[in-house]
Amino acid sequence: MITKPKGTIDITGSDSLLWEYVNSVVSTMMATYNYEYIRTPIFEASELYHRSVGESSDIVKKETYDFKDKGDRNLTLRPEGTAGVVRSYLENKEYASPDVKKYYYNGTMYRYERPQAGRLREFTQFGVEVLGSDDPIIDAEVISLQYKILEALHISNLQVNINTLGDEESRIKYRDALVKYLEPHLDLLCDDCKERFKTNPLRILDCKVDAESPILKKAPKTIDYLTKDAKERFTTVLKYLDLLEVDYEVNPKIVRGLDYYDHTVFEIVSLDSDETRQSVLGGGGRYNKLIKELGGKDNYGIGFACGVDRIIALLKEIDLYQNVKKEIDCYVMYVSEEEKLNALPIVQNLRLNGVVVETNNLNKGLKGQFNEADRLDAKFLIILNNEDLKLGLVNVKDNHTKEEVKIDISEIVDYIISNL
Numbered sequence: 001m002i003t004k005p006k007g008t009i010d011i012t013g014s015d016s017l018l019w020e021y022v023n024s025v026v027s028t029m030m031a032t033y034n035y036e037y038i039r040t041p042i043f044e045a046s047e048l049y050h051r052s053v054g055e056s057s058d059i060v061k062k063e064t065y066d067f068k069d070k071g072d073r074n075l076t077l078r079p080e081g082t083a084g085v086v087r088s089y090l091e092n093k094e095y096a097s098p099d100v101k102k103y104y105y106n107g108t109m110y111r112y113e114r115p116q117a118g119r120l121r122e123f124t125q126f127g128v129e130v131l132g133s134d135d136p137i138i139d140a141e142v143i144s145l146q147y148k149i150l151e152a153l154h155i156s157n158l159q160v161n162i163n164t165l166g167d168e169e170s171r172i173k174y175r176d177a178l179v180k181y182l183e184p185h186l187d188l189l190c191d192d193c194k195e196r197f198k199t200n201p202l203r204i205l206d207c208k209v210d211a212e213s214p215i216l217k218k219a220p221k222t223i224d225y226l227t228k229d230a231k232e233r234f235t236t237v238l239k240y241l242d243l244l245e246v247d248y249e250v251n252p253k254i255v256r257g258l259d260y261y262d263h264t265v266f267e268i269v270s271l272d273s274d275e276t277r278q279s280v281l282g283g284g285g286r287y288n289k290l291i292k293e294l295g296g297k298d299n300y301g302i303g304f305a306c307g308v309d310r311i312i313a314l315l316k317e318i319d320l321y322q323n324v325k326k327e328i329d330c331y332v333m334y335v336s337e338e339e340k341l342n343a344l345p346i347v348q349n350l351r352l353n354g355v356v357v358e359t360n361n362l363n364k365g366l367k368g369q370f371n372e373a374d375r376l377d378a379k380f381l382i383i384l385n386n387e388d389l390k391l392g393l394v395n396v397k398d399n400h401t402k403e404e405v406k407i408d409i410s411e412i413v414d415y416i417i418s419n420l
């Protein structure tokens with residue numbers, strides 16, 4: 001038997017109901033915050049990720065799915081959403097818009113990671129990218145939108161861990177201080193961190209292996225190296241978050257290893273989920289330098305990405321979602337070919353009027369159809385028989401109260417809709 005590739009999942013049964021539910025909450029919230037849906041290709045030129053995510057990042061060094069197509073082009077399955085959105089913004093000259101561009105996406109990402117709980121090779125993220133504004137109101141909107149979506153999904157005990165990397169000047173000062181501090185302790189860090197020290201020392205603070213090392217715990221904090229402007233900007237973002245009722249904690253360890261971040265960086269966690277199952281649901285930050293890096297003019301950008309697979313895993317633990325079951329409104333029953341010919345238009349009419357309907361698709365007898373209707377938890381049974389049909393009537397049975405009435409065929413849609 002052919003099985004699915006390592007690190008991928010099938011979404012079926014009650015899981016797929018949860019996925020549809022999450023997707024509908026996401027798209028509704030995005031619409032009310034006035035975010036535009038964007039769909040970019042699942043593969044892009046490899047160079048896009050080398051220039052955006054960064055040559056020295058774990059993602060580009062170890063985790064991308066790279067391939068050559070038949071035209072000898074170097075392509076990569078997208079490991080994240082930001083680079084593609086910024087590429088599209090530049091390629092389609094959306095920067096010419098007089099308004100801030102607010103995009104959201106929801107799609108699969110690909111990273112060649114060691115599969116484990118909360119870590120897949122094909123996984124789904126929804127996220128936003130806001131391009132063209134440096135106003136702290138946007139930092140606050142993006143963070144609160146992520147927070148409020150998770151809250152709307154009934155995920156409790158949410159906390160945003162937030163930090164700032166400051167502007168270019170603050171970053172350089174901080175980087176120097178960090179390098180000076182780490183240099184004498186290098187031999188106590190893991191091999192990857194020794195490498196990171198040369199390529200991107202900030203990423204050492206993100207290291208999972210050395211996370212508990214006392215060396216890192218005592219490392220200098222970005223917040224102590226901010227310029228006056230960067231500090232004021234961060235204070236303003238926090239003030240706005242207070243107004244928007246977002247529970248946050250300033251956490252100097254959040255540096256978000258990707259090369260393109262500056263100013264606000266954040267992660268969102270549910271304090272309810274246990275450590276082994278990866279409590280970080282999403283994160284993001286400001287990336288004002290990225291647009292120039294990808295060939296644009298000086299501009300501003302900020303975004304977040306949230307992992308849907310981890311959200312679903314959490315939701316499955318909550319009582320509210322444990323027995324998610326699909327119910328249908330009507331099951332239309334028939335036996336003879338003549339009854340079937342009458343059933344078809346009734347089924348279609350109801351469906352086109354928004355009623356969820358199923359019918360006998362396997363030539364079952366009446367008993368088999370009653371059983372199927374029960375399995376599907378149908379609210380109403382519409383039972384067709386030749387005698388009643390001759391009089392233009394059908395039987396409608398309320399499957400819960402077991403009450404049965406005869407209804408004129410022309411009134412069936414109205415009857416069902418008004419009794420649902």
Ligand code: AMP
Nearest residue numbers: 118119120123280281282305306307310
């Ligand atoms: P990142 O783009 O690495 O900042 O990840 C943002 C969010 O996407 C994480 O907090 C996770 O919820 C999710 N995520 C990242 N990588 C994976 C993965 N390999 N498998 C499942 N979810 C992931």
